[in-house]
Amino acid sequence: MYRRSYFRYSWTSTGACYGLPAVRRRRVYPKLRYDMDPLDGGSSLGANENAGECNKFYKTYSRNGLAGGILVLWCRHSVCLGFHTIPIAEGRNDVFSALYTHFPTAPSIVIYDFACQLASYCFVREAEFFSHTRFLIDELHAQGHTRCGQACFASNTMRYDDRVRAANTSAAECGNKGVRRIRKSVSYMRYDHALRYTKVYLDIWNRMVVRRIANISQ
Numbered sequence: 001m002y003r004r005s006y007f008r009y010s011w012t013s014t015g016a017c018y019g020l021p022a023v024r025r026r027r028v029y030p031k032l033r034y035d036m037d038p039l040d041g042g043s044s045l046g047a048n049e050n051a052g053e054c055n056k057f058y059k060t061y062s063r064n065g066l067a068g069g070i071l072v073l074w075c076r077h078s079v080c081l082g083f084h085t086i087p088i089a090e091g092r093n094d095v096f097s098a099l100y101t102h103f104p105t106a107p108s109i110v111i112y113d114f115a116c117q118l119a120s121y122c123f124v125r126e127a128e129f130f131s132h133t134r135f136l137i138d139e140l141h142a143q144g145h146t147r148c149g150q151a152c153f154a155s156n157t158m159r160y161d162d163r164v165r166a167a168n169t170s171a172a173e174c175g176n177k178g179v180r181r182i183r184k185s186v187s188y189m190r191y192d193h194a195l196r197y198t199k200v201y202l203d204i205w206n207r208m209v210v211r212r213i214a215n216i217s218q
Contacts, residue, residue, distance in 0.1 A: 012192060017199055018073070018082025020102045029125055036093075069183075070198060073098055074175040076111075076167040079209050080202045085195065092121040100126055106133045111169050113138060116148040138169040178205060 011017040029035045071094045073081040082102065086094055095118055099106060106129050112118050119135035136154040137145055150156050158165040168174070182201050186194040 011199075012195055015085035015195060016082070016098075017084070017195075018098070018102045020082070020104075022101050023104050024101055026097045026101050027125075032124065035125075037091075070179070071095070071098065072172075072175060072179060072202070074172040076171050077209060077213060078168070078171045078175045078178075079206050080175060083198065083202065085191075092118050096122050096125065100129060106130045108132060109134050109136065109164065109167075111136050111138050111154055111167070111172065113140075116145060116152040119152075136164065136169070138173070140170045140173055175205075 016022075069090070070083045070085050071090060072083040073095075075081055082098070084094070084098060092114070095110075095112060099110070099122075110118070110133055112135065115135035115137045122130045122133070122135070134157070135152070136157055137148070137152050139153075139155050142153050142155060145152065154164055154169045179198075179202075182198065186197055189197060
């Protein structure tokens with residue numbers, strides 16, 4: 001176990017704010033060539049090799065060079081579980097690190113727009129931790145994954161898994177759409193102000209979602 005001093009840093013200084021405290025540190029895997037590269041290998045041929053058989057992953061992230069921002073983890077009800085800032089560009093490491101460092105046990109199901117590539121990324125690094133996790137592509141982003149196996153799609157898993165059938169696979173997209181409302185505002189703020197503003201916004205968002213769920217259940 002790591003020293004407690006590692007977990008004492010404030011979320012305002014680390015840029016990572018999660019409901020669950022950090023339980024472990026993200027390890028470094030020196031034998032993996034692009035392990036710490038935020039672009040998953042950069043925009044060169046290396047990124048295409050890392051993309052495996054998924055041509056959509058390469059076209060979306062590597063060629064377009066998406067800018068940074070925040071990565072938010074959502075539950076199936078569009079409740080924010082936490083977020084962290086992304087300085088350069090979103091990559092598989094952002095999702096992997098968030099799950100590995102803040103979840104005592106890996107979730108049984110992870111729905112992500114590039115789950116086909118996230119699965120291999122996680123299994124290569126922490127196979128035991130993610131041994132009981134299924135990575136699925138949500139229905140909204142399934143188009144374009146023409147080379148990915150059928151087992152990657154949530155729409156296929158729904159046929160035999162009631163949990164996936166009952167879940168809103170686009171919950172994260174709904175939440176991300178809500179976060180876009182503050183994009184322009186935070187772009188004019190200092191980093192620390194933007195971080196606090198985002199947290200307050202997501203706290204209010206969560207409260208409204210919980211109240212709406214409570215009203216529906218009554």
